[in-house]
Amino acid sequence: MERNTVIIDKITEDNYKVFALLSNYLNNAPDFINKEEIDELVKDGVSHEYAFLVILAAAFGLDVVDNPEDKELFNEYFKKMIHKLEANDYYNNAYYKNIKIPTIKIGNTELKYEKYKPFEGFVCNDIMKTKEGRQIPQIGFFETEFMFPAILENDRIWMTITPNEIETMKEDIDKAFGNVLTFGLGLGYYAYMVSEKETVESVTVVEINEDIINVFNKYVLPQFKNAEKIKIIKADAFKFAEKNMSTSKYDFVFTDLWHDVSDGIDMYLKMKKYERLSPNTVFTYWIEKSILCYL
Structure with a gap:
């Protein structure tokens, strides 16, 4: 019973740590990773997805080679957290194909297209919860620029149609x-x-x-x-x-x-x-x- 409590406490601690790291990244520097860094790693034969998560882990100060705790965090969270998305999968969505959004402003409400930069990270789905209790955020990125409709209220993005x-x-x-x-x-x-x-x-x-x-x-x-x-x-x-x-x-x-x-x-x-x-x-x-x- 005591061992189970220790495991649960450790998982809870890991959940908080991952969420804190991601919150800082997404709120302050979601476009931190750039194409040049990705391309350098891809030359060595790894995928864009793996290159992204390795760079992100390093930016968080994680030593995924020599530190056992960091390595465990990387394997349990990062490998299940980062996803390279295909733009056409979303551009072929019925709304994207059939509804065209003009750029206009009425009162404090503005309608326009916003964009994700290549390799900019963003939340792309609900949190995944494992049977052990790990809560794994789902973060996506595109290799190319991605445009999406948005409503702004008082110059702040309020509603979007993103992945x-x-x-x-x-x-x-x-x-x-x-x-x-x-x-x-x-x-x-x-x-x-x-x-x-x-x-x-x-x-x-x-x-x-x-x-x-x-x-x-x-x-x-x-x-x-x-x-x-x-x-x-x-x-x-x-x-x-x-x-x-x-x-x-x-x-x-x-x-x-x-x-x-x-x-x-x-x-x-x-x-x-x-x-x-x-x-x-x-x-x-x-x-x-x-x-x-x-x-």
């Missing part, structure tokens, strides 16, 4: 059926993808930001093939959930109100309380797997 959104919404899109309710509009990615499904009859979107609604209605919604399925309601998500959700008899509810885990936990827990008002409805939440890792 992370595409990957973390796949299950929530696949499960959707009947009359769907979604909290949070953004660029309408979720609304578009589920509206394309024959098993989805309607998509009601609750959004409180009038600028985002106006931008979406004028520039994005007209491009939807099944725009007639979409209904936008300007309202506070939690007030709507409390007063209107159960009476409208939705079959499926998807919540996407947060920017990331850091601002999502409290809203997730608050919205979960309203599930009991609609016992026959299926509820899902964006990046729930990652949020649960922190609870």
Whole structure:
């Protein structure tokens, strides 16, 4: 029993260490790794992916050759954490192919394309949790520049459609059926993808930001093939959930109100309380797997 406790404590310590290292990297220098460094290692016969994770580990001050603890961290986390992504896998996504985003600004809301630089690191999927309790962030990079749609609020990126959104919404899109309710509009990615499904009859979107609604209605919604399925309601998500959700008899509810885990936990827990008002409805939440890792 004591040995198991020691192992669990060590894994918890490793989890914290990896998250702290990655947080500093992603927030302060996500484009730290450059093509020249990668190419030097690739010349020796290693893959771009392996070159990336070796350079990142070295930047974190890890000695993966002579230090047993660092080597274990490298093998248990880094090798399962870093992913080279193919741009065309995402450019061929239905939304990317069919919806064109203009560069415009209405009020404090700006619609534009942002980009990842070659070899810039970013979160690309939910946290992977192993049976031992290791929590492994998923970090992706592209070999080439990658453009993606974004909404900025007061010059701060608020909503994007990146590989992370595409990957973390796949299950929530696949499960959707009947009359769907979604909290949070953004660029309408979720609304578009589920509206394309024959098993989805309607998509009601609750959004409180009038600028985002106006931008979406004028520039994005007209491009939807099944725009007639979409209904936008300007309202506070939690007030709507409390007063209107159960009476409208939705079959499926998807919540996407947060920017990331850091601002999502409290809203997730608050919205979960309203599930009991609609016992026959299926509820899902964006990046729930990652949020649960922190609870």
